[in-house]
Amino acid sequence: MAYHDVVMAGFGGQGLMAIGKLLAKAAMDEGRHVTWLPSYGPEMRGGTANCVVVVDDEPIGSPSVEHAQAAIVMNRPSLDKFEDTLATGGLLVINTSLIAEPVHRADLTTVLVPANDIAEAEGSPKAANMVMLGAYVAHCGVVSAASIEHAIEVSYVGAKKAYGEANLRAFRRGLAS
Amino acid sequence: MAYHDVVMAGFGGQGLMAIGKLLAKAAMDEGRHVTWLPSYGPEMRGGTANCVVVVDDEPIGSPSVEHAQAAIVMNRPSLDKFEDTLATGGLLVINTSLIAEPVHRADLTTVLVPANDIAEAEGSPKAANMVMLGAYVAHCGVVSAASIEHAIEVSYVGAKKAYGEANLRAFRRGLAS
């Protein structure tokens, strides 16, 4: 996959930025060019937030994207915002724990993940984002699951190790979902 | 006299700015174009200061002057500075009460005025500047003495009236000197 881009969106605090960074790190470790770009509303906490990750074999031009190839959406307003802008045939990963609405576009590959439920079942209610990341990687394959797992391992060290392990488990549950 | 310019220079506090303004006012009252431009050193008091007055029948271009047609100099450093720059055939009015040095240039019309002595004799030691102005007007004639006298009268009113009268007397002593 030469060029790929993905937008990850949800409420501030749902951990979208973090999974974007993990993806970017994994891609970098695989020797690819990569950019990660955040976007926030005026709120310091709450509100909606998103990030865009671009991966390519060539140096990357625009780090921001109008019609992304893939989207991970974790709340309703983000679905409203990004469903319309996704590229034709794009991949849409939806957190059905928080989003009851149906997807209208027929041309998209839609992956439905009850991420919060899975994470809660796994005993790590905060790791819904990891579940989403897992589902996305499973369906998109822009990077290998192993690269993400490595990125998780090196990102959560020291006091955060236990947290990293929980994230790893959640990620794998997502992969398998 | 279509165009005329004069520089008036001395220690700060000797009243050069004031006589420059009187000349400018007199010229204005005679319907001429006129500019008055001051120049100070870094000192707030003391140091040397000068002003340039330009009078013309036409609108005036430069309010500052390189080779003035006339100079009123009230101290030694000003003589040093302006003797050399005066225009050929210029008028140089010198306060001999404070300047003992001779004038070197032969092409100038030199007027020697013991201004402080005259002013002191007149009982107005601070009016040496007016004596100088009088001598200058007498030899230059750019404006009439009457215009200067009028300017003095209207410039010193109310509480300053007595001061204005002393100035008038000193000016007349200068005219006659």
Place this chain on the structure above:
Amino acid sequence: MNHIDIDRERCKSCGLCIDVCNKHLLEFSKDLNSHGYHPVELRNPEKCSACSLCGIVCPEGGVQVYKEIRDKTR
């Protein structure tokens, strides 16, 4: 009956009202509002003293408190 009116859409689940209510009448709802918060709900209105403390601490101005007026002649 005394009761309070919580603006579900304004509530940000900060919990300050829950903490201040010394009758412990307030709880988070299970549902999310459109901003992603679990708004607070009044559980046992009959115990509410209409003391207004919940309203005073609410940063969103999201609580209104109603006091029952008992007929004094009774």
Place this chain on the structure above:
Amino acid sequence: MNHIDIDRERCKSCGLCIDVCNKHLLEFSKDLNSHGYHPVELRNPEKCSACSLCGIVCPEGGVQVYKEIRDKTR
């Protein structure tokens, strides 16, 4: 003999030293220095106590005060 040394060229005739000398030994000179000031001069050096007050108040650092050292064995 005690005496003071006034830097004629630095003196600006401010008169602060004249005022502070409680022996009244200081006066303006009739002559101007090159800056147009009448520098202060010491009149009766024999009366100078070398108290240094004139030096302490001079804003120009223009006064130096010399004290005679009497031979203590005498």
Place this chain on the structure above:
Amino acid sequence: MPSQKQLMKGAEAIAEAAIRAGCRHFFGYPITPQNEIPEYMSKRLPEVGGVYLQAESEVASINMIFGGASTGARVLTSSSSPGVSLMSEGASYLVGAELPAVIVNIMRGGPGLGDIAPSQSDWSMMTKGWGHGDKRYISLCPATVQEAVDMMSLAFDLAEKYRNPVVLLGDGLLGQMMEPVIFPALSEIAPEQSWAARGKLATRPRVIVRSLYLDPAELERHVDHLYDKFARMEREEPRAETWMCDDEPPVLVCAFGTVARIAKTAIGKLRGEGLRVGLWRPMTAWPFPVESLQKAAATSDRLLSIEMNKGQMVEDIRAVIGHDKPVGFWGRSGGMVPTVDEMMNAIRGQFANA
């Protein structure tokens, strides 16, 4: 009643002219060579029921102006180069919030503390870089004290016409010199602007004076709106003078402010020597009078910009003239005022080049 002729320092005349133009509120901080403006205001404004307030700094001045302009009042501040630098942020805010205000800059030698002598070295700052963001200011450049007086009421009118700050750009020479001057009659301007923040009225929407537009799309619309105004200024407000150009002289001198008047003397003398030289003088630094320059330059062979700086306006001239004909520069900087003689030499050099 228009007054009779008075002899007045440029700085004081500017202050009086502002009052005549209906300005009753001055906020400023002392700096040479324009102290006569605040000093005059401190005396004169209370006499006409106005308010003079010395700010704690130029940063405070420009923000007091911001508050004052928000109420629709005709407000003025004045300063000189370093102080005007300090106003950069506030000036950009005035543009963003669409507030009318007049700022006088009596330029002195720079950079840094520089000196207190006359200079024109803030041309680039005032016309291009004064503060951040996409913004513009009308800058008026008087050459005589009388023109400064006349431009003062124009400045307030333009500020209100466009709801944008307007600069009166003078130099130490203009500020310090005395010339005879005639003032217009005193006018009273009631601050009755619908956009002014004076307390919420039932009769109009609530007023919020602001420059924040957190949504970039909204900010872009706002900036586009500002640029519509700037485009209109570029159409309607350029002002320039041409002098001694009737015989289509081969050499066109370009100069603004007091340098232009010195240039007139020099050109007059060169004409006496038989050299055909004309003068083009922008009276607005921005909007730069492009058409007027093009017209004046059309019939000349070469241009020479003369400035009291290291060559700032000449960049704008070159942008207009392009490579069509040579545009030379000669100037003095650091507070040195060009003399007539050296200016004549510089102009003569153009004929030598030709």
Place this chain on the structure above:
Amino acid sequence: MPSQKQLMKGAEAIAEAAIRAGCRHFFGYPITPQNEIPEYMSKRLPEVGGVYLQAESEVASINMIFGGASTGARVLTSSSSPGVSLMSEGASYLVGAELPAVIVNIMRGGPGLGDIAPSQSDWSMMTKGWGHGDKRYISLCPATVQEAVDMMSLAFDLAEKYRNPVVLLGDGLLGQMMEPVIFPALSEIAPEQSWAARGKLATRPRVIVRSLYLDPAELERHVDHLYDKFARMEREEPRAETWMCDDEPPVLVCAFGTVARIAKTAIGKLRGEGLRVGLWRPMTAWPFPVESLQKAAATSDRLLSIEMNKGQMVEDIRAVIGHDKPVGFWGRSGGMVPTVDEMMNAIRGQFANA
């Protein structure tokens, strides 16, 4: 040891790069979108024996920089547009006193408070008007995080080479995005400048760091000396990139900073459509790479400047190109980032015009 590849935010990478370049002293004040610079510095500088100090304002920052630079230390401050406005006076002082220092401006939308989204609308301020007087700053404009890192040590070297402040001019996109980056090894630079004020030594004349020259003749000599340096900068320091220009494309897109990289994507796609388009990218906003532009433009029919503002760099381009060929402008402002699609449309329009 040069480090291995790391994924890092632009702002943090800039901070780390400064440290690698020998900077041990940072003075700054928070402002979005560059807070990661001070935050990173507050953590990292103490680890390498340096000093992070939060100033009370940007005015204080730039004056702390002034003091720090006076001792010969490699000092840094960073801010974003409104804060950089506030530094105007101090920046002019740095030039006047001939002090080396590096200032990072991560631009956001303006004017006024504007927004916190990416922008390039301080081009004019930084290249022409930042502060009063005759002055200049070298401004470096990186397009990628790696280039920002590389330019950081260049910035310090140039600042010291010329004893003049140097600006790193980025935008919110550059500051906020993460990219893989490789750092050079950590260097220690001992402040042993002969001109530094570190205490009077018997071995050299007393040091006085100042910008005041009360005698205009002396100030003029000083400004002439500064301009000798600026002229040397104009000869030696312009930097630019041309891309996809080998086949002498008829349309030359001009863009700087992050817009240039977006333009690369757009141009690449247009090339795919068979349209011959090239890119010219200044890497120094000032000195503006005139020769490089002339060369790149020589073989093209028309130019299009694309900017995240209302058209600022385009003025410099037009000044270079003159009336020789059309120079168009297309841009987004107020924090809107141009998309590849709309950029492609704008460029296609040039072919339509042709």
Place this chain on the structure above:
Amino acid sequence: MTETLAFGRTPLLTHNYMHYCPGCTHGVAHRLVAEVIDEMGIQDRTIGVSPVGCAVLAYNYIDVDFIEAAHGRAPAAATGLRRTLPPDRYIFAYQGDGDLASIGMAEIVHAANRGEKLTIIFVNNAIYGMTGGQMAPTTLPGMKTTTSPGGRDVAQTGHPIRVCELLDTLVAPVFIARGSLSSAKNTIKAKKLLRQAFDLQHQGFTFVELLSTCPTGWGLSPTDSLAWLDRNMLPFFPTKTFREPGAMPEHTAAYHPDLKVRD
């Protein structure tokens, strides 16, 4: 059975959804200001000045005419309002601790010293909220922020500035007080201070500091934040009224300003 509104939402608060973080007491401070203006019946004569800080959008929430000042310059902008508006207007500025005590220190000291007839509401949350939790001049010793990652080191950055105490050295102010928003009881008291300040505004400079929370910047839950405020801020920032009309700092009363230099 009828009922009465024991606690209602003042109409002076607009319907806009507030952008503040959950539990942030900026919202409480807004409400108090709105209630005071409402109770005084001065909505049509009140002009607010919003700061640059989390409260920059205050004008979206409090329904009076507003201007938005540059960062730290609200007292100067408010001065511009006061000096140009009819004297019956009420003018308040709302400022955070970065805005007022850091970049805006000169402006607040001078507005206070001139005795500008204003009410300044100083919301002190010991941190820069809006920009992401950097150290403020009022940050407590040892307190961790994004620019004091090891905790505020008093040896390097000094101690918190107590603005009320500092302004209390000036002669002109007529009202200076510090309140807290850490509990319902304190909030009620804080409102009284605001009311006093507005009531006294036409006599001179009035200033109310409100100790406030920033759960996001502090990294604490909203309820923990209130407790933290009480435990840690109050000892250093005592809540009290420092100045009331008639009171004056030491040495001032004895001084009779009747001199003239030059006549």
Place this chain on the structure above:
Amino acid sequence: MTETLAFGRTPLLTHNYMHYCPGCTHGVAHRLVAEVIDEMGIQDRTIGVSPVGCAVLAYNYIDVDFIEAAHGRAPAAATGLRRTLPPDRYIFAYQGDGDLASIGMAEIVHAANRGEKLTIIFVNNAIYGMTGGQMAPTTLPGMKTTTSPGGRDVAQTGHPIRVCELLDTLVAPVFIARGSLSSAKNTIKAKKLLRQAFDLQHQGFTFVELLSTCPTGWGLSPTDSLAWLDRNMLPFFPTKTFREPGAMPEHTAAYHPDLKVRD
């Protein structure tokens, strides 16, 4: 018969002719600073910061390395020096009342609050000397200046700011004192204060205010100026030592900064 130099010109004063007006006590202040540096033997380790004000040319007269700060920013520039130079250096800034108490209020408060290891010499002559005698923040009530032609009107412009008192509300400073140059006796005392400040500088922030004259701005003779200072400035600006090492403002000692937010 031999003689000894009872009072000599310190070699730390250069030979340059001073540009000050006759009788201006800036010259006295310069001499005292030079004498202190001389006596401490720290000429080679001392860096001065000159202000923008009449003393802008201080570097022409005091023979140490110098930098010239922008108007009001000397404390910031001095901070830049302090934070980059080896700790054994002595750094002083010399500022006037316009420079320090007006435009530079934020910088002086914050340098003091951070406890920068500096000595600030504050020459308070109650007027803007350099620019021609405009009103300063320390101008006395009723005092006529070129921008308060009717005398300072306290109702419009407030009362003089007492900077020592204001800074004394901060925790960090180790020395704050006010002296006067109005007589030989006071001048001798003032020098002691300067010496104390320099001696304590490496412990923290030190501040000496010197009441000074501006005969030109005041429109009085030099001798009348000294008398005017004593009669009019002293009652409002008492000369005393406000802060010595170990002393602390109210409420501070009781406060134990040991908290941490977030771990």
